[in-house]
Structures are given as structure tokens and as C-alpha cells.
Amino acid sequence: MSQRQLGGDLTVAGTSAPVRSREFVGEVVGIEPIMGDAAVLSVDVPMTVVHGLRSGRFFEITCRDEVAFDPLLRRPYSVYRIDAERGRLLFLVRPFGRGSAWLSRRRPGDRLALLGPLGNTYDIGPTSQNVLLIAGGVGVAPMVMLADEAIGRGLNVTFLMGATTVPGLLPATELPDRVEYVVATDDGSKGYHGFVTDLAADYVRWADQIFACGPESMYLELRTAIGPHRIGRRPTVQVSMEREMACGLGACLGCVVETRHGMVASCIQGPVFDLDEIIW
């Protein structure tokens, strides 16, 4: 398992195998509205990029015109879904800042500069039967890919999704049929009226593992909500940490997360962390 870290000593920890990353060009083949102002961006990429790709890994995408230097830094995007047969990556994009707004304006035929795959993965344990997935807002992206993986392995999947209002919810048709899909909205306009994390408590004893992706505030709520129902550190909880990033390769140390093992780079030793390893 993980090794003790001193600053800058970036031995890859965790159970995910290191990944071979590279720069490549993809071609946009579609951009389809899916929920609220978010869309699914489909990008044709070299087959080798998609091969063996697992949920949690991400790509850094240059979000500006080729001749411009603004916005300067690439934007990290986790993978929403893959189409292994066509060599296609699907990303969930939503205009939020300048980079994401640029990406949301892409059209079929446009070319994108990508770097990846980067980071580690969500890890489903070999003995897990029941998995609980929790998504907040556009944090739903890697959870959809994880649901595909879990269903592919024949596991029982419950997928909890929270959003501010109905348009922010993932349509149920996006998930495999066998997934139990439960939604919550902050305003009660659909499903449970309140935070999605309130729903999690009911599943703690059932779940062998919990996986989550959303804002950090959601993880804190989750920790509080499930705490009384857990036995020790069971079930384990894996969360993906969002950080502003520069290099994506562990060189700049701009995206660190403070863990029990020290300050570790979320781009190579994350973005997926054990909830209990993080110092909040």
C-alpha cells in the first residue's frame, strides 16, 4: 500500500498501476446537450489511449486557440465514458470558467490537444459485491464510467445523484439498466429534498465500497452522514479530489492534497484518495 511521503518524494502510492501518458491530438466528433447547460463532448483519439482505460483517470485539455496563450493552463477532465471500439473518449463539459466555456463551444471537426491518461483510478476490490456510487453535479462524470465497469463485472450498483435543481440531474437513461438510481435535489423539485449525502446512510451497511465524486463540501457532508453507520473504516470510501493543476505529471506540486502520508500530488497519487487518508 501507500508509502510514507516526504515533500517532493513522489513514489507512486496506492494500488493503481502507473500509467503511460503522452501528448496527442483528438478530433471532436460530437457535442450533445445532456443535463442543464452541460454537454457530452465526444473525441476520437488513438485506439491505444482508450485501451484499458479505467474510471478516475483524467486528461489535460488545452482550452484555447492554437495561436493564443490565454487561458494558459490545460484543464483537467476526468473521463465520462469510453467507446473502446471506436477509440473515443467522452467528457462531460459545462461552461463555468473561460477554459470550460471555450471547450463547450467546440464543434465536430475541431481538433483538441490532449495530455494523458493521467492520475490513478477508482479501485473496485476483488471481493466487492455491492457498490455505492455518489455523484454531485458535474462530478457525475467518472461515476458513470465506474458504473459501466461495475455492471460489467456483474456487481450490484446503487447510484446516488445530487443536484441543485432538476436540470442538473443525470438522465436515468444514461446509466446501465441494472443500476439502482436514486436522486436528490436541493430544492426538492425531484426525488429526495435535500443533500444526496443524507441518502447515503441507508446504504452503508449494504455497501462493500463507496465511491464518490463531487465538490469537497460533499465529501465532508458524506463523512458526517455515514460516520455513525460505519464499522471502523468499513466500508471504504474513495473520493476524487478537484484541484487547480498545472503540469499533471507530478512536477510542479501545485495540486497537492494533505494526507496522512504528507503533501502528495493529486495529479499522480490522486485524483482518487481514500476519504480517511485525507486531512480535512
Added chain:
Amino acid sequence: MSDELWTPDLTVDLAPNNPRELRLANPVIAASGCFGYGQEYAGVIDVERLGAFVSKGITPEPRGGNSMPRIKETPAGMLNAIGLQNPGIRGFIRKYPKLWARMSVPAIVNISAETVDDYAMMAALLDEQPAIAGIEINVSCPNIARGGYCFGWDPEMSADVTRAVGAATTLPLIVKLSPGAVDVVAVAEAVEAAGADAISLINTLVGMTIDVHRRRPTLGNVTGGLSGPAIRPIAVRMVYQVAAAVRVPVIGMGGIMALDDLLEFVMAGASAIQVGTGIFVDPGLPIRLIDELTEWMTRHGVRRLDEIVGAAQPAAARQFRFAGVETAGDSA
């Protein structure tokens, strides 16, 4: 003869006055803080093709670095306040020299400290190590003995550090200047006199942004170092001024993103350049710069890089320092 076969000579010696030399196959260097310890980009680019790389800044003791957030994108640039997160000089020595011994690209160690003695202590330890091509002294640190006033802002303090390091090692020494100095030329002259083999500039400029939603500074450290294309004109100006005043090789850096940017620094007087933020944005950039520079020199009949170093300097400065420089304009 136009049909004569030749390839341009991109080699450069950054320590011509040092018997140990610092000979590079080409003038493109990966900058400190932007290239880890030479391992992080190994799968993404061919590190061996670089002229050299400079390690992340090493300090006497291990450092965990600053609180988050540590980076913030700014117009055509970025602020960083990593806080020198590193395993300390001893942790560094345990791990990296033996990894570097398997590489042929020159590896330069960047060092930072808060006392003159600590700089010298680190240099003495590095002197005994294999596979280290040189030391880059980061003088942009607070001097504890002088109330935290930055070494690099003061010519005498910068010279003290340079002398102490030079007494502790025979390795080639590059002093990396801070753009925050009141008179950067005075600092350059002082470190040259104190024994610097080369001078690199510029380090980042201190800046900050405010998160208006939180009504607080964005960075955990409040201030950070500004880098990227946004600072390039300042860097070119400082390289131009320093290169006219010293005789040791100058290494220019600050927002290089393309061949023309590299050429600006070279024509301002830099014998080599470093790429930093540009690598974050575009990991393939340094290798592309080498290829494009080779192609450009071939097309323009420039056989040695020396021929264009300082080409934009006034004639008087070229006579003082850039004896080899002749441009088409001069012969007209």
C-alpha cells in the same frame, strides 16, 4: 558554397572559466520547479535530447511546502507559491544522483537556503556526488541574518552566497537572479565578480490575486511568483541589460512559448535559455524548440549559435562582449 553540407552547431559551454565546464549539446534547458527531478516527464518526452535540466529547488531540510491553493492562472501566465516542497539535501542525495547517473543529459541542482552557511553546506555535499553537472543558486530567498531581506535583491548579499558556494565546490555555478532586485545589473556584476560561472534570469515576479467571492487572497501563501508569457518583455529587458554588463554566459528565461521567443532572448544576449511554465502547458515544447532552432539556423546560414547571441545589442556592447557577433546590418 551553397551546396556544402553542414549542420548548425548548437553546443554551448556555460562555464568557460571553469575547468569542469558545463558543456551542453544545445541551449534549451528545462527550468527549476517545472521539471521535477528529471524523471516526471521521462515517459512523455525524450529527456536526453534536452541541453540540460534543472532540478526543483532543494533546501537544507525537507519542506512540506505552502498551504493550498498553490497556483492560480492569470492572464497569459500563472502565479505559484509551492513553498519549495522538497525532500531536503540529504533526501535528495539519497535518491537522485544515482538515477541521474543513468542519464547522459547534464543535470543541474537548484539550491535555496536562508543562511550563507547553509548554501555552502549544500554545495559541499553536492560536490562529492556523481552525475551532477552544476549548481544553480536560487538567491530569491529571505536572509535570516538580515531580517528576512531577500538575498537576491542586494548585490553584496548575493555575492556573499556566490563566494561561499564557490569555496565549497568546484562545480560550475549559475546564479539565478531575482527580478525584484533594485538594480539587477548591479547584482549581476557582483555575482560575476564573486565567481559565478554563469547567470540565469529571471526568476518569477512577486504578484497576487484576490478571490472576490471569499474576499481573501487567492493563494494560501497570499503572494506567489508570476511566470509565463505575461512576464516575457520584462525578462527580455533584464537579459538585455545584464548581458551588456557581464562577460560570463547569460541564461535567459521568462515565458518562452515558441521559437521567436527563444530567439528574442538569444539576440538580447542569452547564450542559452530555460523553459518553465511552457512545459506545463506543452510538454513537447523544449524538444520542438531544439528542432526549430536547428532548422532556423540552417535556413539563415547561422553555423554557430554564438553568431546571433547579443545580435540586438548596440555596437558598443557587442564589442565589449559579443566579439563574434556580426549581423547583416553591420556589413551594409
